[in-house]
Amino acid sequence: MYAEITGWGKCAPPAILTNDDLATFLDTSDEWIYTRTGIKRRHISHVPCSEMARVGSEHAIACAGIDPTELDLVILGTTTPDQFIPNSASTVINAIGASNAAGFDVNSACTSFLYSLNIATDMIKAGSIKTALVIGVEKTTRLLDWGKRESAVLFGDGGGAVVLQATQEPLGLLGAKLSLVPHTREMLSMPEFGVDLSHQQQHDFYPSLTFEGQEIFKNAVKGMHEACKDALTKTGLTQDDIDFFVPHQANVRIIKTLAKRMAFDMDNVMVCVNEYGNCSAGTIPLSLCDALEAGRIKPGMTLLTASFGAGLTCGAGVIKWGERTTPIATSEAKLPPCNQTAIEILQPAIDAAKEKYGE
Ligand code: UT7
DSSP states (O other): OEEEEEEEEEEOOSEEEEHHHHTTTSSOOHHHHHHHHOOOEEEEOSSOHHHHHHHHHHHHHHHHTOOGGGOSEEEEEOSOOSOSSSOSHHHHHHHHTOTTOEEEEEOBTBTHHHHHHHHHHHHHHHTSOSEEEEEEEEEGGGSOOTTOHHHHTTBOEEEEEEEEEEESSSOEEEEEEEEEOTTOTTSEEOTTOSOBTTTTBOOOSOOOOEEOHHHHHHHHHHHHHHHHHHHHHHHTOOGGGOSEEEEOOSOHHHHHHHHHHTTOOGGGBOOOHHHHOBOGGGHHHHHHHHHHHTTOSOTTOEEEEEEEEGGGEEEEEEEEOOSOOSOSSOOOOOOOOOOSOHHHHHHHHHHHHHHHTTO
């Protein structure tokens, strides 16, 4: 048994924050951000994570041509759920009417979508479920410290979802390698976030991100490269068998370094970090949707995907695409209207950062 990807859908919130917008309150510039990261702009959400997940999911379900009651399982891959208890998959399940689905959240940071895809695929392969919805969506900008330019300029909000359906054909995620780089968890962390039960503290919440950019960069390239090689070995393929590469979108320099190590031509590599920034668990579903919309994923292609994130978690997977690259049906799902600019949405958090750093 295999688990074909039969539906896909995305949600990119409408408010846009450009690099020039960031330079109005941070000591940064469009030139620095673009040359160091490839990012031009990012979308800022005016709604919680589950609302973006609902929109992406409804598009994916329509695309697959199924009824939401056919879903046996919904996995929400995210680091930014609306709440921790109960999980946010349950919010999505109620919103989309997936009344027969079990649901849980997965948090492995930016790799949450890939980890979730692997879990759902293996459950379908094992025969315990037939149809699953796998979501990767983030509201990363809720977690940023808007006084720290080294991390504040990198992230954005959004994501998407895919529908998996059981099939006898060798399609979908054929093999994957999930990993974690030991002793790197402090490099990208949020020590003050949420309720730390070990200290019994709660905060009025404007968080501070610990972020060692260069160390993350090095470990990301190494970790993803190893995971890619392992995923290829597991599936009995080599890099020459890969038609299109869909990497995590954190920094175009990371993508290019990895592509070079894998000997991939950049023409066959998806890059959309310029448009969205790093949407953490949202980057791979956004990339898949944009690649399909642009006609870059063609029937029967063999894809490689790779991701890394806080933990540091890593992963890669080989995906065999089916015959269909267009939706069976479309959905009218959209977010509620947004009547604020990106800066207006973020203003309370920007003000809190100014107060914190005494500006
Ligand atoms: O999904 C996981 C998320 N994590 C990542 O994606 C992080 C991976 N790492 C990176 O993408 C890169 O390391 C960064 C983009 C974060 C930084 O690029 P870099 O080429 O490693 O720059 P750097 O940290 O070496 O900083 C160079 C200079 C420093 O100034 P000095 O010491 O040379 O005077 C920084 O203070 O750039 C300065 N700088 C900035 N300048 C303008 C750092 N951030 C900024 C900024 N604007 N936003």
